[in-house]
Amino acid sequence: MQAAVIVFPGSNCDRDVAVCLEAATGTAPLMAWHGDAALPDCDLIVLPGGFSYGDYLRCGSMAANSPIMREVVAQAHKGAAVLGICNGFQILTECGLLPGVLMQNTGLNFVCRDTRLKVSNAQNAFTHLYQQDEEIIIPVAHNEGNYFADEATLAGLQEHQQIAFTYGAGDNPNGACLDIAGITDRSGKILGMMPHPERRAEAALGGEDGKRLFTGIVESLA
Amino acid sequence: MKAIINITLKSGVLDPQGKAIENALGQLGFTGVNGVRQGKLIEIDLSETDAAKAEASLTDMCEQLLANTVIENYDIQLDKSE
Numbered sequence A: 001m002q003a004a005v006i007v008f009p010g011s012n013c014d015r016d017v018a019v020c021l022e023a024a025t026g027t028a029p030l031m032a033w034h035g036d037a038a039l040p041d042c043d044l045i046v047l048p049g050g051f052s053y054g055d056y057l058r059c060g061s062m063a064a065n066s067p068i069m070r071e072v073v074a075q076a077h078k079g080a081a082v083l084g085i086c087n088g089f090q091i092l093t094e095c096g097l098l099p100g101v102l103m104q105n106t107g108l109n110f111v112c113r114d115t116r117l118k119v120s121n122a123q124n125a126f127t128h129l130y131q132q133d134e135e136i137i138i139p140v141a142h143n144e145g146n147y148f149a150d151e152a153t154l155a156g157l158q159e160h161q162q163i164a165f166t167y168g169a170g171d172n173p174n175g176a177c178l179d180i181a182g183i184t185d186r187s188g189k190i191l192g193m194m195p196h197p198e199r200r201a202e203a204a205l206g207g208e209d210g211k212r213l214f215t216g217i218v219e220s221l222a
Numbered sequence B: 001m002k003a004i005i006n007i008t009l010k011s012g013v014l015d016p017q018g019k020a021i022e023n024a025l026g027q028l029g030f031t032g033v034n035g036v037r038q039g040k041l042i043e044i045d046l047s048e049t050d051a052a053k054a055e056a057s058l059t060d061m062c063e064q065l066l067a068n069t070v071i072e073n074y075d076i077q078l079d080k081s082e
Helices: A014-025 A067-077 A087-094 A151-159 A211-221 B016-027 B051-066
Strands: A003-007 A030-033 A044-047 A081-085 A101-103 A111-119 A135-142 A146-148 A163-167 A180-184 A190-193 B002-009 B040-045 B072-079
Touching: A003 A014, A003 A067, A014 A044, A014 A211, A044 A067, A044 A087, A044 A211, A067 A081, A081 A087, A081 A211, A087 A101, A087 A190, A146 A180, A163 A190, B002 B051, B040 B051, B051 B072
Parallel strands: A003 A030, A003 A044, A044 A081, A081 A190
Antiparallel strands: A101 A146, A111 A135, A111 A163, A163 A180, A180 A190, B002 B040, B002 B072
16 A cells, blocks of 8 residues: 655654554655655555645645645545645645635644544544544644634534544634534545644554554555 | 735634734723724735736636635735836
8 A cells, every 4th residue: 555645845743644654554655745746646645734835825725736736636536545634634625625724723822732532433434443432632733723614514514424533522722613623525535633643653652542543544445 | 017915804704813903902002992803915016917817817816825715805906007
């Protein structure tokens, strides 16, 4: 199976994600640079966190229009699985692969801490190794994680079981609508989430709650 | 030809920065401020001389990059004097 991590100027945790993918697949993923216009056919593409292009204009807007993203969108439309973490989630909404937008946190502060997450849908390609409604701990680190969409879009997300993760009761760090921490497209193969599963994927990092996300998607694609 | 594009949040979309500015104005003693909304202003210098073509091109720019129409409105003003 071919996995790739897209590296933008200002990405972070791209190497952490690569470590998680290598642990799950046994081979190191391809690291693809944002300016590349070509990308070998991939089964799984990860857009990591960070501050691509300095968050200029809007978070993720510049990255969404970079040469490599035309390839990512084309492969997603052909059925490749795509995971966007934090800034990667922002990029997925900006390029139209996921609905809605990530706005500034209502508290106006950058929030960097562990959050309690509820697995709201444990049946998609990424989350099937978790239990339905299981509570896990995954850290967030963002200033623009406040998920917003109009009422019709939110109703559609609920109707089609597209809400993968929500913040635990009383633990919403950013004011996101419906406590949304992560959503998928209707196929369940494109996931965007604000929390960083790669930052809690080994016991040495304080816990392994994030690990099943990577092993889960790799098993789904095997 | 020069253009000025104003990008503002749609009504109903929460604007935490606008709210913070409103609170700060209140703390400075400015009374009667009923609301503050913060937006962006982008100036663009175009080589196009035909106003209709310039406006069409600017609309495309707004739709594809400059504004996120999920939450933002845009308003294009052309300075035709040059």
